[in-house]
Amino acid sequence: MSIKKSDLSVGFTEENVEQTTEERRLFQKQHIQKIKSIAGHVGLLIALMFYTAIGGLVFRHIELPAELARLEVLRANLRAERYSFVNAVSNNTDVSNLRTLVSIKLRAYEEAVQKAAQGGLLVSFVTDTIDQENRDTTDLQPIVTERWSVFQAVFFASTVLTTIGYGNVVPSTNLGRMFCILFAFVGIPLTLIVIADWGKLFARGVVKIALTLKSKLPLHFSFPCVPTNLAGRRSLGAFTAIVLLFLYLACGAGMFMLWEDDWNFFDGFYFCFVTMTTIGFGDLVPSKY
DSSP: OOOHHHHHHHHHHHHHHHHHHHHHHHHHHHHHHHHHHHHHHHHHHHHHHHEEEHHHHHHHHHHHHHHHHHHHHHHHHHHHHHHHHHHHTTTTGGGGGGGHHHHHHHHHHHHHHHHHHTTTOOOGGSSSSOTTTTTTTTTOOOOOOTTTTTHHHHHHHHHHHHTOOOOOSSSHHHHHHHHHHHHHHHHHHHHHHHHHHHHHHHHHHHHHHHHHHHOOOOOTOOOOOOOOOOHHHHHHHHHHHHHHHHHHHHHHHHHHHHHTOOHHHHHHHHHHHHHHHOOOSSSSOOOOO
């Protein structure tokens, strides 16, 4: 009798061990699946970020030398027009035509200043030393430009991938434009994949939160403002989505008010809306990167 009892206890022990082992395997399998799922979502996002950063650095490498050369030409033209204006006025001996001469030379200098300003050249880069003897050999301070800095190049790459395209910074070289086509050809589908993937993840999270909150409410509890028919619930859902969208834009507008000194709330809200809808006029662009 004692032998039968010991055999039964051994059998139950073996069944418990097998059941525990199976539960552990199932738990580990589910845990590994969750890790793989999270790694897949995060991996896509990191791949897009890495692709954007590499693209921005390539754009900077291609476009920055051309930008500096263009600004150097503008500075040389501006200095030449300035010297010509000052030289014509100071060396003129005929007082009768001084007004006409000043008007002609000043107009040429103003056109050079306008071109330099439109091209992004600061007038402070033009030296005050304009003597004829050393105006070609004077040591000028190097040109520094915010265009195609590291942050702005990466920012430009992100506007290409999101199809926003503000237009404040564009490639000017043929090599840069060719690379932009190839970069967008691969990057835009990758961006859409990441947006769709994280959109599904966000939707699942919202549904899970809603179900959790619903399970914690009393069984027969109901909000009086929620319609009972299907059409009313859909209308209420659309209205709620619009309200949340405007709140999201308002939060972005408030943040831009803190970052940008010369932006008001409406400027920030307008920029967020134009950016979110990928309209991208480019009339308002953050100046602090």
